[in-house]
Amino acid sequence: MKVRKEVWNLLEIDKILSIFAKSLRSDLGLSVLTAITPCETIDTLRNRQNLLIAYRDYVDRYGDFPWNQNVSSVAEEIHAARKTALLTGQELVAVRMLLLLATRIKDVLNQVKDEFAPFAGVLKKIRDFKYEIESLAVLDEDGNLFDSATPTLLRIRKSEEAVRQSIRLRAQALFANSRINNMLQERLLTFRQNRFTVLVRQEFASRFPGTFIDRSGSGNSVYMEPRSLAELNSRLVLLIQDEEEEKRRILSELTQMILGREKAIVDAEGVLGQIDILYALTDVMGKYGWTLPELSKKPFFVFYDLLHPLLGEKGIPLTIECGRSFHVLVVTGPNTGGKTVALKTVGMGIILAWCGFPLPAKEGTVVGNLDNVFADIGDEQSIEQNLSTFSAHLKNIIHILSEATRSSLVLLDELGAGTDPQEGAALGIALIDTLREKKSITLATTHHNPIKSYALTTPHVETASMEFNVETLAPTYHLLMGIPGRSNAIYIAERYGMPSEVLQKARATLKEQEISMEEVIADLHERKALLNHEWEKMEEQRQKADLLSKEYSEKMKALEEQREKIIAKAEQQAATVLASAEEESRRMIRDLDEAARSVVQRNLHGKRENIREKRKELEQKEEKRFIKKMKDEKRNLEIGDAVSIAGTSITGTILALKGNKAEVQAGAARMDVPLISLTPTSKKVRDALPESPAMSATKPQGVPLSLMIRGMTVDEAMPLVEQYLDRAMRAGYLSVEIIHGRGEGILRREVHQFCAHLSYVESYRLGGPGEGGHGVTIVTFKK
Template identity: 50%
Template sequence: MKPLCRFTENALELRKILDIIGRRCRSELGIETLYNLSPARDRTQLESRQALLRDVLRYREIEGDFPWDSRVVPVSILMQEAKASAMMSGEDLVHVRNLIALAMAVRNEIRRVQERFPELEQIGRRLRDFSPELTLLGVLDEEGCLYDHASPELKEIRSRINALKGTTRKTGQALLNDPATSNMLQDRVLSLRNGRFVVLVRAEHVSTYPGIVMDRSSSGNSFYLEPYRLAALNNRLATAQEEEREEVFRILRKMTLKILERETAVAEAESALGALDLLCAEAELVERGGWHLPERSLSPGFRFCGLVHPLLGEKAIPIDVACGDDFNILVVTGPNTGGKTVALKTVGVAVVLCWMGLPIMAREGSVVGEIDSVYVDVGDEQSIEQNLSTFSAHVKNIVSILEEAGPGSLVLLDELGSGTDPQEGASLGIALLEAFREKGVLVLATTHHNPIKTYALTTPGVETASMEFDPVSLKPTFSLLMGIPGKSNALLIAERLGMPTGVIERARANLRGEDVSAEELIGQLQEKRAALEAEARNVTEERVRLAEIRQSFESKISRFEATKEDRLKEADRRAEKIVKEAEQAARELLKSLEKSTTVSAAHQAVNAKRRNLERIRQAAESREEKRIEKRSVKAEGIRLQPGDAVQMVDSPVKGIVESVSGEKATLVAGSFRLEVPLNRLRKTGDAMPRVQPEISVKTIRPAGVPGSIMIRGMTVDEALPEVERYLDQAYRAGYDQVAVIHGRGTGTLRKAVQELLKSLSYVREYRLGEHGEGGYGVTIVTFSR
């Protein structure tokens, strides 16, 4: 894409939008990179930028953040300024050291992960080895001061200075305690003035104290004097300090010259780190949600889903808008303050950001094609200096656009045909759209003129859209409706705001018949669209309600089947308990009757009890036999085939077998689909006719082994046994490749799965899913064969 002109940048308020991204940068390096960023020259460069951002996103998801140092600042300007003097301060050299140290850390990290994130090499190859320079600058502390070991000479000089200071302080302390002069002192303190040790003497004793006046106190009541006995020591100290300054200068100059020899490499490292800082800022926007990288298309045009202007953020109404597939010109109509201009700018901003390689505020599924230039005519550009009216300024700008734009250009025209006579403005607007259409230019234009709306409705390659307006609340909804022209609603708004009825009626009478018809037709279209949308919402709600009812019904059946067997077993247990209790009672009864004299009657009573117990036992055994018989149906159930008519045991539910998997069958019963154990089914009729399958050669896999496993939401301890069991089954089933769906999350589950894969001998390789395979939330596993 061609670089944007200043007028287009200002019209789209691009700098304000870049400020939003810039606030995510961690240093001035990233901010400078952002503001110097231009749209990609061609598709190759754009694809390279997007691929790099995707690798940065993957790296941050798996590895965390890149190494960083908040102290880094741009140093290129410092090095440029140092060329003339060949001298950099210690503080400036520390800035250089911080930057090249970070460059080395990032370089080493990229080398470590390069095989998994190959696009990071775009950053890594711009970072050189700065080991010698880091060693050289290691003699500076954080404040930019040289350590004593910076050179043997500096160490010797500073040792001598410390010794001289000690001697001078000792001599000075003796002077402070000298009885002959101590009463002349204001304070018994040894002070420094201009690098020389002095004492503070009262004003009345200045002429008699043996020393030289160096300074006066702020009060004027005392003076700083250098005692004669300290003068020689102060002179020797000053000489040594001058030697120190010369040695420091020599060392810093030597360092500066060495650093300047690597000026190009340092500048390249600064640029690479700035790019990385910006990429991390972009990644942060994507990670927090709402921002996405659009897909690419080879044809001119775009399709945005849920597009939002970054300056409006979450309070904006997302719009779906497209241009370039079935039509190249989109005419947007609607009421004033309805959002037409905002929609126009939103599209322009999105296209520019996309071609800069930056994410946009839109949903996934957005696509941007080949657009090589963007031209804008938006707002009131009346020029007093050039003596141009609003209309003249617009025409002058559009003439320039008409000369430069061609196939692949995107032109944004706000209020087409405005600023002059409505009829002439509409005619000129239609002629301009025709000229752009013939050149194959992509155009988004807003207008209030009915002739332009009619042109858009009746011309091939031209589409209409409108900003929705609520006639009840008299407020725009800011929703963009593709394929439907909009009404200006001027008379309706005026009437609702209290304009006299007579004035409104005269205005309607003054409208031409075709204009009234067009407005009425547009109103009817919008009313029908609203009715259809309301009906669609009702249908959707009804579908959701029916789905809930179905799910509830299936859940109840499942719960009933799951607990039925348990209930029967519990009943049998109770019956058996009753039998045992009855038997015990019978035995006790027999013992007591044996002692009774009425033996015959007793025997009759016992026999009656026994017959009653036998009936209870037979009933329990009959239930148990039926349950065993039901379980034995499993052998017959295995022979069930798709199309067999079956009925659920102990249930009126009938249906047709759709498929059989292991010990379960999928049963279609009316509009419901149930999964039922084979031992719960019995045949009720002949199998339904099946179409003879074509003869084909394929791998026969055991039923029930799918091509993927879902472990999202599990803990590591829960997931790993399931994954290993599934992979073993999939391998034996003959799969060449399967997917493990673990989700994105924190990456803990993904890392654990990949560690497991490393230990399995039958796994040849694994990788993260591509865009169409589930992305970073899926690991694709390839088996060894």
């Protein structure tokens, strides 16, 4: 998208950007913000949006990116160093600080690049600065070189310190001389003009054995270099000169190193500025509830409750669209009713969206593929060219007509103003019709009735108006789509007490077609008021219906849960009675002699079968109830979700979805598990995975006394059985239960064959009375 600077300024975009500037943390972000321009293509815009979305997702999960409040821009200093060939110590420290922060951010991006794909482009712009950072480590935080910066600098500074020590020793001897001491203003050495001096009283200056260096501020004493310190001072001056030359040489080398990486450093600075911008955008979205618009490849826009941020709390939300079913929207309404603000709000929203920024609008807002924003708003009279207001508008409109395409947004304020009303209206209609034929997305405001009539009768042209309250005689600033605005001049005059005869003459003067037009508009306003009233009643009824529906659903759910609990309790009691009866019959049979026992067993055989059938029926009902509960509670599972397997303590991660089954990774094992047997878990899989015996001898925690594999296939069940028996054995259990169900006995045989080959299994058998019978295998471990 292209936007001329005149349009940018006309829509006050810089003032709106200042809202984001308040949330920036450095001049790096401010530099990027002030240079921001709309994206050139819809794909570039989508990438910019995706980067902001990825940044917000990262912050939500891991917190803010690394940052340093003291970081600042160094691009201008580096550019200036092309001429001076020298950066100061403080400037080099600023470069080091920037490179350190860029490296920290690069490390973060490297860690999450697979998780946040949009960061890839940012990551590429941050090069490796390890060598530069290490080289700049010779500077302290104030930009001073450490003694160890080079061996030469270390040797010079050691020599300087030795000379200074010698000077101090000679000064002590000088101060011990009573004759000399009487001449001194104070017994202190002072460093003056790169030489150590003493402060001598003015009256003794001619007799003091030394050289005049400077006069004190009061003029009552002079700074003099004692003769005994002259040679040492001269040596010190030479050493200081050597130090300055060495420091300059070091800084020059560091500067050349930085100049060699100028582009890479400027790119890194740009990335940091971009990160700061993302921080500010996220902050504004959080503080004010701004949203990112949806994007479309078609040229149109739909704004829901769009606010102009410069209006503050006084702003009225604007819901407006153009470009889908119509290409031209003509907005009418009273002066100061908000027509111009509506145009500017739309222009602001489009430009801000194409910069990749959030908007002060509701979710669902859509911005399409537009290539330019043109605007003719307000008085653009050119004093230099001595053009009238009307001529200035014409010049701008001619430019718009020559440049606008079917993907352009055109904003025209007060069509036909500034000239004869009839000619102005005719010119306005011709202009709108030309833009309609081009299919340009056009918003225009007007007062002229002929233009209103044209908008009402022309295809692909829609009308709207700024609402006016006839009771308070004030605009409400609400936009009414589909309804042209009526003229309120005569009505307002009547309300203010204009004589009736004047009003009658005014009405008589109006042309018949204009009166008819006003009647149509008045009728539309009345119809809209009626529709609004009916809509409010319907909305109130809908809310009541939703509330009743919700209450009914909650009550039905509670009743169903209560019913299920009662049935489950009854079936559990029935199962208990059956088990007790069966156990009692076995006990009574054991007490009989052999002959009687045989007769009784034959007679009870049929009854036992009936009991087994009843128990099986109860088990099936319980299983169906369990499955229904799982379905009611289950959410949609997705690849990567952490899940637990029903009837076990095993958790894993879904690798793939295969119809009504899922491939689950549980520790080292992979298995296909029915979706109905999986439930989401918040427990981290790595914490819940069973440990391998080869890795740890620690007893696993929370191993259940039984494993439910009923309803699974052999391929699904056996990995769970292997894993479960190993964990149970290491947990120190004497025996456990494998619940495989009766069925055809396939799972039972597989479990028995597997147990037969396990070295740590002492024995295995089918369950006895009260243990689940043939539907359960009891496995006993070796002691």
